Amino acid sequence: xxxGARAPxxxxxxxxxxxxxxxxxxxxxxxxxxxxxxxxALEDADLAVLVTCAVRQHAEDKAAGRLGxxxxxxxxxxxxxxxxxxxxxxxxxxxxxxxFPQLDYVFDVRDADGFMARLRDLYGGAxxxxxxxxxxxxxxxxxxxxxxxxxxxxxxxxxxxxxxERSRGVQEVVAQVGRLVEGGVVEVTLLGQNVNSYxxxxxxxxxxxxxxxxxxxxxxxxxxxLTSHPRxxxxxxxxxxxxxxxxxxxLHLPVQSGSDSCLRRMKREYTLREYRLVLDDARRxxxxxxxxxDIIVGFCGETEAEFEGTMSLLxxxxxxxxxxxxxxxxxxxxxxRRPDDVPPAEKKARLQAVLSLQRQISERRNRSLLGRxxxxxxxxxxxxxxxxxxxTRQNRVTWLERAAIPGSVVHATVIDATAWxxxxx
Ligand code: SF4
Numbered sequence: 001x002x003x004g005a006r007a008p009x010x011x012x013x014x015x016x017x018x019x020x021x022x023x024x025x026x027x028x029x030x031x032x033x034x035x036x037x038x039x040x041a042l043e044d045a046d047l048a049v050l051v052t053c054a055v056r057q058h059a060e061d062k063a064a065g066r067l068g069x070x071x072x073x074x075x076x077x078x079x080x081x082x083x084x085x086x087x088x089x090x091x092x093x094x095x096x097x098x099x100f101p102q103l104d105y106v107f108d109v110r111d112a113d114g115f116m117a118r119l120r121d122l123y124g125g126a127x128x129x130x131x132x133x134x135x136x137x138x139x140x141x142x143x144x145x146x147x148x149x150x151x152x153x154x155x156x157x158x159x160x161x162x163x164x165e166r167s168r169g170v171q172e173v174v175a176q177v178g179r180l181v182e183g184g185v186v187e188v189t190l191l192g193q194n195v196n197s198y199x200x201x202x203x204x205x206x207x208x209x210x211x212x213x214x215x216x217x218x219x220x221x222x223x224x225x226l227t228s229h230p231r232x233x234x235x236x237x238x239x240x241x242x243x244x245x246x247x248x249x250x251l252h253l254p255v256q257s258g259s260d261s262c263l264r265r266m267k268r269e270y271t272l273r274e275y276r277l278v279l280d281d282a283r284r285x286x287x288x289x290x291x292x293x294d295i296i297v298g299f300c301g302e303t304e305a306e307f308e309g310t311m312s313l314l315x316x317x318x319x320x321x322x323x324x325x326x327x328x329x330x331x332x333x334x335x336x337r338r339p340d341d342v343p344p345a346e347k348k349a350r351l352q353a354v355l356s357l358q359r360q361i362s363e364r365r366n367r368s369l370l371g372r373x374x375x376x377x378x379x380x381x382x383x384x385x386x387x388x389x390x391x392t393r394q395n396r397v398t399w400l401e402r403a404a405i406p407g408s409v410v411h412a413t414v415i416d417a418t419a420w421x422x423x424x425x
Contacts, residue, residue: 008047008123009040015062016053018191018226019162020086022142023109024051027085034116035123042073047081047119051109054087054161056328063088064100071102085109090161091332110147110163139379139407141185145173145210146192151229153256154267154334155299155327158193165192170200170213177217186407187222187377188214195225196232208236215244221409222377222393224248227294230255231270233278238285248393249286253278254294258313259306262299267334272313279317290394292321295354298347299327300338307350314357320365320394322358326351359419366396366417373411374424378404392422401425 010031014024027049028038042048048070053059067082074080083105084096092099096106107115148163149156177188190210192198198207205213207225214223223246228237230253241247253275257263260271282289295310314322326347329336342350376398378390388404391397402425404410412424 007035007037008119009045010036010038011040011042011045011048012038012051013042013048013066014051014086015059016051016055016086018142018189019144019147019193020051020053022144022191023086025141026144027051027109027112030112030116034120036119046079047083048073049083049085052084052086052088054091054157055330056325057330058328060088067100067102074102081105083107083115085112085115087157087161090163091157139185139377140187140189141180142191143173143176143180143188144168144191145207146195146198149193150197151194151269152267152334154265154338155296155330157330157333160332162193165194165197167192167198167201169202170205170210173210174213174217177214177220181217181219184407186220187224188220190214190223190225192225193227194229194232196228196234196237206234206236208234208240211237211240211244211247215246220246222246222248224250224395226252228253230268230275230278233282235281235285238282241289242286248395249288250290250292250393250395251282251286252292252294253282255313256294256296257299257302257306258310259302262302262306262309265301265335265338266296266299272309276317288394290320290396291317292323292395293317293319295322295324296327297324297350297354298342300329300335300340300342302327302342302350311353311357314354314361318361318365319358320396321362322354324351324354324358363417363419366419366422369396369414369422370417372414374398374414374422376400376404376410376412376424378406378408378410380406397421399423 012024012028014020031038050063050066052063070082074082081104082102084103085107086109089106089108094106097103105115146165146167148165149159150165152159180188196207198210211223241249255275256266256268258272279291282291297307329340374392376390376392378388381388388400389398399421400412401423414422414424416423
């Protein structure tokens with residue numbers, strides 16, 4: 001790569017989950033630290049970095065498509081380079097160079113120091129860090145607190161690409177939250193593929209303890225956590241949600257299927273009875289809590305009766321939000337060795353059935369809030385009408401029929417509700 005007088009510019013591109021968002025933000029900090037400008041538009045960039053996902057084939061296809069576009073971008077100006085990291089790097093490693101000859105670097109996002117050292121060598125004296133990070137006006141940030149996953153859900157590639165669980169220390173997390181709040185952030189989401197398995201490596205402090213420490217950061221208004229495993233749900237965690245002023249009343253607890261036999265094939269390690277008990281406890285301890293879940297339809301061997309189990313669980317629990325996806329096999333997982341035997345049309349029909357049922361439930365639950373007062377963290381203004389919008393503590397998108405400044409927290413009365421959002425004045 002050729003470096004000019006200006007700081008070399010990096011264009012960051014990302015797909016996938018919130019963990020990738022957090023990794024991308026961390027990479028931006030590392031680039032700035034060594035003197036590379038991480039906020040460049042593609043046409044101005046010297047280096048394009050793709051933070052990829054391998055959880056679904058669709059995400060890999062997107063990265064492959066982007067690499068195709070970047071091949072032309074690279075040829076348009078000498079000195080440009082392309083790097084790839086994230087889950088595709090972990091899954092495929094150096095074999096990616098043969099598949100995508102335009103690639104210059106593949107590196108492990110969890111251990112980016114070696115890559116940064118190579119960039120420093122390549123640019124020689126042309127880099128002088130740190131450069132200031134692009135000005136941000138974000139109010140919310142993701143903070144990874146535990147990497148990897150020790151579960152072995154049969155459909156999931158995460159344990160193979162992200163490795164075993166490794167928690168960060170409480171003090172390290174609290175220090176990062178403190179820096180984010182100094183930079184204007186008022187809401188953090190503590191992240192992990194199995195976040196409620198968090199344990200400080202030295203003291204053993206659990207997620208509830210970590211949340212208590214994060215709660216002490218002056219200026220922080222809200223904290224959330226994602227994604228929890230039902231079998232790690234604890235009474236201490238529910239108590240933390242109830243008692244800590246910054247802890248939002250929202251629990252995302254993926255159930256994946258409403259049938260015990262399907263859960264066994266998925267190796268989820270809980271029964272529906274156990275799952276229901278956790279939700280009952282959550283609603284008893286935190287009556288205002290919003291519950292959301294993830295569902296997979298059309299998993300290997302899913303019968304009509306098993307799918308009906310999922311539908312009846314949704315009717316019974318009445319989640320506030322449901323994220324549903326049709327099963328797609330991932331090479332390298334245990335489920336990949338099973339026949340993917342639910343026909344695509346049937347998967348699609350089941351997906352639509354879940355969406356349609358949940359739309360009615362979400363609308364009913366949101367409409368039950370009519371006339372109630374909600375606390376809204378104002379996140380911005382609508383592009384078309386300039387109306388302020390934000391989220392409630394239960395994570396419901398809310399439009400405000402009155403003036404409010406982004407970053408402020410307002411209390412407003414719900415005057416309208418649909419399945420997807422509230423309007424409050
Ligand atoms: S708990 Fe989540 S990340 Fe871990 S294996 Fe299961 S689905 Fe994958």
